[in-house]
Amino acid sequence: MKSSVQRSPVDALPGTVGTARVDRRTRDLLPRLRPGDIAVIDHLDLDRGTAQALVDAGVVAVVDAAATISGRYPNLGPQTLAAAGVVIVDGIGASGVAGITDGAEVRIDDGAVFVGGVEVASGRVLDEDSVAEEMELARTGLATQLSGLTHNSTELLRREQDLLLHGLGVPRLATPIAGRSVVVVALEYDHEAELAGVRAFLREQHPVVIGVGAAADALRRAGVRVDIVVVDAAEDLPSAAALRGARDVVVRADRGSTPAVAEQIERLGVRPSLIETAAAPADAALVLADAADPTIIVAVGMRATISELLDSQRPGAAGTYLTRLKLGPRLVDAAAVPHLYSGRVRPWHLLLVMLAGFVALAAAISVTPVGHEWAQTLADTCSDLYDQALGLFS
Known part of the structure; x- marks a missing residue:
């Protein structure tokens, strides 16, 4: 969806005008953004999730102190901004950011940033064409990034082999999973579209639903019952209603730590389980489900490709890579479900097939001599019945 880029009037200075919202930490900035800002x-290699959040906030331009595309790998954020019509200026440096006051009216024209009519910073302008060129060049850096991912995966496997390979340390759950399908929902990537795609599967197959963190609240708002909630000891908890409504609550924590959120959850009248791992909460949820021997696990709102893993810029990318290798054919991405599952056969489906068969049979018989005789007899019978009905009413 294209955002409407604000332009100054024809008789005023050219460029894009808006209120500056400044914060080096993009995560802290997002809640303060308003349409037109x-x-x-200061975000090196802007990822797609953050870029989409900026687009959803309605910003008309993004000014980055760092390189939005550094060339290390083809990150997906700039492509999202450019496709939405957001003006991108990057590489203005720390001194450029220092010249922009939070809340000031800013004008951007051809890579120059003006505050109060004075140019305070300048940088590189990126549009859809230049982003495509930069992305193509950045693909040459994939080999180096993959080498680093492989090294991190080896180190993680050495530390987490008991959990990832043998399932040791996985808590016992009250929710029965063995022999059932499981849907694990996270808010990492395009979860709304993927959740809409598995609606029929949720409605008809009644799988075990695991919500990761804030996904538990999103599922409740969507009218989906959550059986298990997995939370991260280092992140905010979902609502008390989501925690109380789940049959199991599992806290992911680093090994040897004592998570304070466990006490918070207990104060709500819920006794949580603990899984100690360096893997991300979504990966811990997948491991948790896999250890209980389900028939299939559907992952909703999770990154799957190498480009998406690298684009996420999180330390747990190695954990995601190993988890997917561990689950193997049991794991299905939600994007594939609409192509693989068209829904359960209902009685009215069979009725339509039978009706179509009867129509085809009648059409075939009607062209034969016997069919003509039956048709004439049926017509005579209907005529007699009609005459009798008229006689009764008269």
């Missing part, structure tokens, strides 16, 4: 950030 200009986001001033």
